[in-house]
Amino acid sequence: MSFASSLRVGDVAYTYYPVSAIEGADRLPFSLTVLLENALRCGRTEEESAAMAARITEAGLAGEVGDEVEFSPARVLFQDFTGVPVFVDFAVMREACAELGGDPKKINPQVPCDLVIDHSVIADEAGCDGCMDENMKLEFARNAERYDFLKWAQESFENVRIVPPGQGICHQLNIEKFASVVMESPSGLTGADGTPVVYFDTLVGTDSHTPTANGIGVLGWGVGGIEAEAAALGQPITTLVPRVIGVKLTGELAAGVSAMDVSLSFASMLRERGVVGCFVECFGSGVSGLSATQRACISNMTPEYGSTCTLFPVDEKTLDYLRLTGRSEDQVALVEAYAKAQGYWNDPNAEPRVYSDVIELDLGSVQSSIAGPSRPHDRIALAQAGERFRAICAERGLDNVTAHVEIDGADYELTHGAIAIAAVTSCTTATDQAMMIATGLMARNAAERGLAPAPWVKTILAPGSRATELLLERAGLTESLRQLGFYTCGFGCMSCIGNSGPLSEAMHAIADDIELASVLSGNRNFEGRISPDVSQNYLMQPANVIAYAIAGTMDINLTSDALGTDAEGNPVYFADIVPDEAEVAALVNRYVTADLYEQGAAGMFEGDAAWQALGAEPSDTFAWDETSTYVRRPPYFDGMGRAVEGQAPIEGARVLGNFGDFITTDHISPAGAIAPDMPAAEYLEAHGVAPADFNTYGSRRGNHEVMMRGTFANVKLANKLADGRKGGWTCDFTTGEIAPLYYAAEHYRAAGAPAAVLAGKMYGSGSSRDWAAKGPMLLGVRVAIAESFERIHRSNLIGMGILPLQFAEGQNADELGLDGSEVITVAPIDFSAGLPNPAVVQVTAERADGSAVTFDATVRIDTPTEGRYYENGGILQYVLRDLIE
Template identity: 45%
Template sequence: MTDAFNTTDSFSTASGTHRFASLKKLEAALGASVARLPVSIRVVLESVLRNCDGVKVTEAHVKQLAGWKPNAERTEEIPFTVARVILQDFTGVPLLADLAAMRSAAQKAGRDPKKIEPLVPVDMVVDHSIQVDAYGNQGALDLNMKIEFERNRERYQFLKWGMQAFDTFKVVPPGVGIVHQVNMEYLARGVMEKDGVAYPDTLVGTDSHTTMINGLGIVAWGVGGIEAEAAMLGQPVYFLTPDVVGVNLKGHAKPGVTATDVVLTITEMLRRAKVVGKFVEFFGEGAAAMSVTDRATIANMAPEYGATMGFFPVDEATCQYFAATGRSQAQVDTIRAYYQAQNLFGIPKAGDIDYSQVLELDLATVEPSVAGPKRPQDRIELKVLKSAFAGLMDKAVADGGYGKAGELGQRHALPAASHEVMDIAGGGSQDEAAPVPASEEEMLDSHPSPDHVAASPSTVFGNGKGSLGHGDVVIAAITSCTNTSNPGVMLAAGLLAKKAAAAGLKPPAHVKTSLGPGSRAVTEYLKKAGLMDALEQVGFSVVGYGCTTCIGNSGPLKPEIEKTIADKDLVVASVLSGNRNFEARVHQAVKANFLMSPPLVVAFALAGRVDIDFEKEALGTGKDGKPVYLKDLWPSNEDIAAVMNTATDAAAYRKIYADVGADNPLWDAVPAPAGAVYQWDTSSTYIQEPPFFAGSKAASASIKGARALAIFGDSVTTDHISPAGGIKPTSPAGLYLTEHRVAKADFNSYGARRGNHEVMMRGTFANVRIKNLMIPGSEGGITLKGGAQQPIYDAAMAYQAEGMPLMIFAGEEYGTGSSRDWAAKGTNLLGVKAVVAKSFERIHRANLAGMGVLPCQFKDGVDAATLKLDGSETFDLEGIEHGITPQQDVTLVIHRADGRTERVAVKLRIDTPIEVEYYNKGGILPFVLEQLLG
């Protein structure tokens, strides 16, 4: 630790004396009012102070952040050195491939490859590869894991190489849990210590929902793999000094209102308040009274309300959570003592902190809710869902509806059960944000349908035997870190299931039910509470320990259901306890997707439809012949409290996490290649040496004569830009795999093949739902070149051969959704030099800058539509010829096909000085390699 401001202090616990960088002493040294800064800002300030070396982090940086003002203009960047990095497997595999490529580059340059080594602890949790193929019985977990290992063997071999090659790279193998929940229950330290110096546990992660750990008072957020890689290799994470929005939580939620209802209400409220790119910090009596797991539920959905973080400071409840999940008494004592010594302990009261803006929510006003059918911020009160869904059915497609006026209530007979089954050997696993419909023929495979895959709790279809209609639930999934981390809602689901099972209720057979616990701790406490059997009786058997349906790994529907949906163009629904429900994410055939609490997932599964008014209509008929209503099944707060102690058994957590790699014969059977430098297999279709370190990557001095590769509208997500689900055989990626003798059944998914840039660049802009406005009315990754329609990849390669630079044009919120680095890497590899949009999502903008692609923002009132761009134009970007500065204005010169020229000012969204350096080196990856090799 450097000590430029003479701030070293110490505190003592039973385990000894610990030194630390004191914010109290900094306040005295600078005469600044540090104590009134938001708690989250003070945690970042501690990192800046402790890492002040006069080079990457200067005394000026410390003074700037210590002098944070609530409403100042934000022009200064903060160099934030994090304590650790966390990865999930879909984003982690390409990051490991980049590290391996750096070692190869070092070796080729005659340098020591071991110089390439993560400088902070890195943990990867393999949680994104499990898919719901089998369901509805006790054998589902075992079969799904066997299929997972068969599909992903080559990727897992590569991960095992990484474990032995790098000293600081650790892997939590498949079958343990969801990355964010494992982070909460096991990886999080609260306070870390190095060379006798104690400091806060902070991190960045390659998953948007890294923010869940904010519920434990840990400063963390999601970044792209590109930024995470730099953080691993000793670079600070640079970001503009943020506004901090304080949210005063008052009161208590009413009986029957869950943490999920609260977070959906907060998500809607904060989206409206436009907190994008800001820190959100919760305070007040309602926050102080809230359980840590409820806080984590709210923190988890920060990406959905748009904030960088959703932060709850450390208090006694935090310490008790660490103790209840098996941390040692010494560790808990150190956490408490450290935060008390720093004057950072406790949830602030109203008036304690100076915030940029203060919002309030009285928790007593929250109503039971769901969100959907396309976005997590679109909250609908449960009591009006039936009428809201009917309204969407009647509304025209152009107005955001389904254009099915008068059709609700119609039912369609299902064909006889087919002997075909969705491909279980290779098919449609999807990822951190997966979209991607494949055509019907790709979904079907000619294998006999094994009973264990088609398993379902019932053989009689609800709402009329063997029929399906609009609004029917075809997927009901208790899934996702948001809620599986929360024992309150998980136990509530079990209690509801117990009453339903006692009444003899089961879901209709068209409902695919699944339970994807966030960790094995969940299964343990459900068993101890006597609720696991009941969940299984109503179809919610454990299908895997991973993200499953929330990331699109919902697996196949029965072919006869899929066929009826397609033939009749049905608007069927999924209900899930997840955090994301973007179009085609959950399943390509399911158009309406609703987020909700786990007990509501069970309730809608039993009802079999979303067009139901639970206050007036029964879920079903009990074995006594009487109607059963939701109020008959809903557990009271007292019911939940009576079993809550099962979830706070520290010994159970210690046993589960004693050795996360133990008792996993599938993982043990994966061979582990050895050596410091990876031996690339040029014939592999999963892992290829990425091209980011080959040759000179310096940025071009100008962009002239560029063509539009695509023109997009608003809300183009990273799902659209870089899909993660199934690969169509007729797509460029499908043709590539076929050329490399990969059978269609073994295509796996884009997400699983992220270690192969050849697949990923062909998959860029390949989502079947993406709409290129150059071809009005079209869907899918196509564009115009020379007046002819062709795949975007093919056109991009042809333009590259001609030496033609490319641009992308887009509307609002370009790149929203998951923090997917391939959305920027693929854009770069296609030859796109600039993306001009009305606004950008935070992580994707940074990723574009980090990959040497210029993000540019239209001025207010101007966009591709007002400029009447149609793709026939060529473009110059003036103002970058002599170097760039952060957020400067540049000129987009439009050369029309009729010879006219138009000049439009746009803002360059290279936001910080370090991003200028990255751009000048051709991107962050060449920059970091040069730094490491000196």
């Protein structure tokens, strides 16, 4: 049978794949409707499509986790930190293709890819005129090599758009400009009757907050670089059919309650309920009362409670937003017709779908709140914030100490909770026009009453798009924000990812004496993340960031204590400067127009003079600069032939790490500052880089030499082979000494020995990180033996040619008497039929005294596709051979 059918919108005919062809589809959650359509359209054969559709429907109607299915996203979204290594891989694939006699121009993303350079800007300068220009200059000076490479990628690859620095963040630009909700096949790709194929707009992104687009009905989630590469190269991503949790929304938001407050309520409510790995979607009468951007703010918070997505179906509010942000009337008509044809249209009166669990939230019960001091789901009602802050200090055993700072010649006595950073930042809230207007009005009202931020507060304003800044300008609110020190200092992810820049020397000097605080309108507030000098971080709606900046401390009850005094010495309270809801609505109605978004997006892909001056010219292959310390040619294809030769036997492997339970990808993958006196620092210094210019691992992800040296180097990592020493250390069995893990790996490589890893439960848990698999592979790791694996990390290991083996139930390294000093050999495995044969393989661990432990382990290569990847040496090798042939 053929699942394709015809859909007519106005005078235009399309081919589409109606989910109604599958019995029971009308009762599936909206998110599984999208997976079902994807399976019907993208299966390699109709039989395969039917089998995947049955798995989705069976699991969905039972409300249970189902078997694996393949998901082929329609497009991929990158930010620059994670995008650079992906395009480095594509560049080296082109070079390998040419060396193997193929046409390098065949190596291109097979689906549309957008990369937004938004993670590199740092608020070095803030709170003053010209700070954005200065930060942009510093950004280009630090990242010229990376940007030159990205400019080449933009010019040389098909299906690639790159947004230069200074335009906005990937999540906001995604919903303002990239997302179409319903996509149409490229020219030349048509259905059997010659009409274009239409389908759900879906994506994966290399940022965990990709679900922002769920707010306008686009199913997508964050993945690591390896999954993103696979998707970009046209390979499906395997995923279990998830449990879907329904959130039934009723009622309406009370006056003064923002989308950020709802987001924090979601984080608290769903983290407590436990939705890790689930899909979440919203339904009910309350959905209709939320604007598209309010929904996007809620969806942005998805990773903070551990679910994969937080999806809203399409309705009139979605269509209004699409019109507002420049989509054509033909596109809007297509979205409406397609959503209704696929049962994807929000009908508050329809019978509820089948959910694994349903959680109800009366929007009228949501209170104005903040979250902190170190987790997004630690929600605190605004009225109790001061009391809760004092309780936090007591819980932490903080004495009532003070510290003196001199700012502009004046002396101030500060204590715990002094606010060092107040950031109206780009994630979560800047997508919502009403919240940004309210922020400007709060600043205007405060300035009119003679209030200003405390002198010790660093003020940051980082809009999520040019349209957001333009909105504040048109509404006449920019000058008021500047009066309070909130000058736009950059367009990019800043405080949320720790790019808040340095504090003043005076504040830095007291950071160890008292616990400084930050307030931000972002989504992440983990301890140490916003600034290494700041111990407590609080999330809130951006207007309240203004209020706390004025207060200068967390030790205040905003709802009852005075913020300061006016020119006559009268106390001014929070209630005196809170924006009027009617004025916010009036300004939104007047200034949030299609012209605003059109002008805001003008020249988005052109960049400024510095970007345009980059000299990269398009070419089939990239001219690697051997002196570069940012972009290096990785060795993934060295020695590779056109024919599949299979993986070499794993014999005589030395153990690099013997780890316990719940080793996360953050433990494995390089991140943060590059520590001195470690292999990565020694490499950079040997290449003429001064310690002040080390930058971060994130900025150097395009240099495998740096990244492999930083793998397994997290300061909290406990390796049983390191004799109690935390961090990137192990026993080097060629010398018998405790040494940096990288140097032990190099000694084993020189001796011709592969490397192995032993681990406990849920090895590779946490966020997907491509370098958590790439790094071990480059260190020579051929096999990881664990009690259990996090699913995506297991897939990533296979994607880099590393064999995942699982101990038998009830067994682990300790129970078998293994301490990591053994030499590991794995019996041969046949992958000629795709799946491993045998599925349970014998492993021998030989001790130094000649005795041996032999045990059985399950080969965790679970699908034929994974088997093909592994046999080829990894996913990149598989795709390269496939494209050459």
